[in-house]
Every structure is written in structure tokens, then in C-alpha cells.
Amino acid sequence: MNGSLTIIGLGPGDERYLTQEAEDALATAEAVYGYRAYLDRVPARDGQSRHGSDNREEGARAKAALGHAADGAKVAVVSGGDPGVFAMAASVCEEIEAGPEAWRKLDITIVPGITAMLAVAARAGAPLGHDFCAISLSDNLKPWGLVLKRLDAAAEAGFVTALYNPVSQARPWQLVTALMRLAEHLPGSTPVIFGRAVGRSEEAVTVTTLAEASGVRADMATLVIVGSAETRVIARDGQAPLVYTPRAADTVTV
């Protein structure tokens, strides 16, 4: 019997963000692998084994799940947000390419989910309404100079920028350094959004400016969106402001 591996995006928080496709995939899995914090969001089911692991063990988790699937089981790997954005789908592909021929024969399905930048953007308005990019600030797997090069390119070309993995205990200075780098290209008034734990009970969204952003606390659960020179803020009495990037950029000098 040919096993299968389904990599499922859980979206940003509770089950409101699950798609029907993700629910169906979770219901039919015989084994579920994932980072413990994500696995905890999935209700336990009779007859379904659960395999939690640490945040930094993506490669080992992918190998264990692939091996289990190659034994003939219907295996699921869960990922927060979307599995294809700085998450488990790339990790599984890396292990398939490096692994035994049997892993290439598995049925592999990827179930997309709401990635953090879409959830944070929705809370703030429409900051990703025009051309944008997504950059991981983790320099565990790429040189910091490459991050700086991409920040320069994004700001110079007028992209809105979503910053994933802005801060961790082992990487305390990257976010502030990135914001300072963007401030070399963009006005201090550029809108910046910090979205922490969006979609969960401890959700907190802060709208600030690039000049003030270094003073806002962020952690591993935070996604930061830095506007372009086009991004605007609509103040509203008694309500959170709306931050958006207009669809038109017909006044930008090329």
C-alpha cells in the first residue's frame, strides 16, 4: 500500500481560520506530526497517533513523518499559518530530495492556510493592497548581509514589506537593525504594523510609524508589516485606524 503525506496549514490561530479542506485532511489522518504548539490546536481523535516535537526540529520531524508515510500510513504534518511560507512544506521537500527513492513515490498533498501577513493585514486594513514582499529576518539559514540586501531592494523599489520571524531569544537585534535599514530609504512617517498572536485570545495589533517602531516590543509570535511610501492611514474616532496601500501608484517616479 502506498502511504501519503499531507502538509496542512492551520492558519494563524483557532479553528475559525481552518478551511474545510484542512478539516477534512485532519479528520482522515492516521498520524499527526507537528511542532507541539501547533499540534495542541488540533483536537485529539480516536485511533490517530500524535507526534509533537520542538520548534527547531523541522528536518527531523519531516524525516520521521516521511518514514511513517513510507510504511503505508496516512500521515499529516501540521504547520501554523500556511505550510508553504517559511514553514514545513519546504522542509519536507528538502528531505524528499535528499532521502530514499521511496519518499519520491509518496502521495504528497499540501493544504494551504491563512499565512500571518494576511491575517495581520486584515486586522489593520489593506496594507498589502499593492506590490509587496515577505522576508524572514532569521539569519540561521542565510547570511545577514543577504537580509540587508533584500530590505534595500524592497524599499528602493517601493514594495510593502512583511517581516517574518522578526525576533527570537537567540536573535534579539535583527528587527531593530532591519527597521533602521528601511528608515534609510523611507520617511519616518511610513506606517508600520505589529501584529502579535493574531487570531488567538492574546491578539494585539499596534499601528505606529517607522520613526517610532523600534520602541515597540515584538517576539516570535509577531509579524511586522512596514508600508511603502504610498501606504496611508485613515484615522477614525473611537475605532482603530485603517492602514492601506492604494491600488494606484501612478504618481510614483520611476
Add this chain to the structure above:
Amino acid sequence: MNGSLTIIGLGPGDERYLTQEAEDALATAEAVYGYRAYLDRVPARDGQSRHGSDNREEGARAKAALGHAADGAKVAVVSGGDPGVFAMAASVCEEIEAGPEAWRKLDITIVPGITAMLAVAARAGAPLGHDFCAISLSDNLKPWGLVLKRLDAAAEAGFVTALYNPVSQARPWQLVTALMRLAEHLPGSTPVIFGRAVGRSEEAVTVTTLAEASGVRADMATLVIVGSAETRVIARDGQAPLVYTPRAADTVTV
């Protein structure tokens, strides 16, 4: 009574891609506005009025929906994919900023959805597994020179690039020109994915290379992902290849 406007992302296709949050929001709306092709995906409900309009009428649609909400109704605007990515959320924000004070007092909620690049990426593997950007190739609202500048920046800095709105009847040459521009920076072997109508019955996904991509047909329902120099293809006997961008870019020269 204070009206409300909820802008709902339907995801790429059928109801499998709806989140629970989107379903709940559709169920409680008194009026639903949208481009006809998207409205057709939403089942009719007793007591709920439906207001379909043409694809190019975003501004008029947003104004009509805001006016209806300001009259005290619970109004929904539906959008394919995610409403915040080249879609209705920015259009509504533009009209709120330009419109009467009453529109700033409305309860505005944006319900995120699976945007096309996530759906196409999931079908192909994990091409967005590392830093990436999204560019609309429509030059209706921005000069073509700005598109070229952003393509140059994206390719030079090593972003994977998702191309939205690649082709329309009125814009037949933009996609081929954009692919040629990217080919000035990237090897001809760079993987390119064409995803058409992903999530719907007529879905078609084509994996090709930058050297061959100009020969692939695309239309308004197509989303194109052009890899970076790091993007890889895993060939698989009897199955579609897996296209992915590794998490690590530690060999890239800065």
C-alpha cells in the same frame, strides 16, 4: 443603528477553501456585493439581497456597499482569494478616505482568505519557501516602468516572484515582457509555475522553465510563480514534480 461592512475572502475556488470565519460572515450578512463571478460562488440565502457587478467596477461597488452599510445594514463584499491582496479591501479603504464622515464610523471587518499564490504554491510544492514578492502586472493603475523596476529589484535580490493579473484581453504583452525582463537576471533553467483556476474544476498547473515560459498560455485566471536562482525541481516517476525553494540561502553571494 450602526451598520457594518465585512469584506470576505472566498479563497481560490469552491467552498473547500472557505474558512469557518468566512462562512459565518456570509451567513449573517443582509446584503452581499461582489464581482458576479465571485458572487456566483456564494449560495443564495433567504432574506439576503445580492448585488453583482462587473470586474472593473471596484470603486462603484465599494461606494454602493458603504452607502448601504451607512443606512444601517449588515453588508458583505466578497472577493476571490484574499481581499487584501490586489482586491477589494484597498478599494473600500480608498472610498472611505474620500467619502463622507459617516463611512469612517462603520464597523469594518476584513476576513482573510487563501490568496492565489498560496494555492498555486501548494499544488506545486513549496516555491514560496524562502523570501518572495508579489507583483501585479496590471499597468492600469501604475506605470509599466515601475513594474520593470520591481522585477529587476526582485530578481537581483533573489526573491521568488508571484505575478498577479499576468494577462487580460486589454493587456496581451505584459507577461511575456516581464518574463523576458526576469530572464536578463536569472538562468533559463529557473523553474516557473503557471497555475490556472486552481481550486476549481478546470484547474491546470504547468511547471516549466524561464527559457520556455513565454510559450505557455495564460489568462486572467492564471497566477505565475517565477523561482529564484535557488529554486529546485524534484522529478518524480509517474507524479508531478515538486518545485521548492530551500529554507537555507547560505551559499548565496551577497
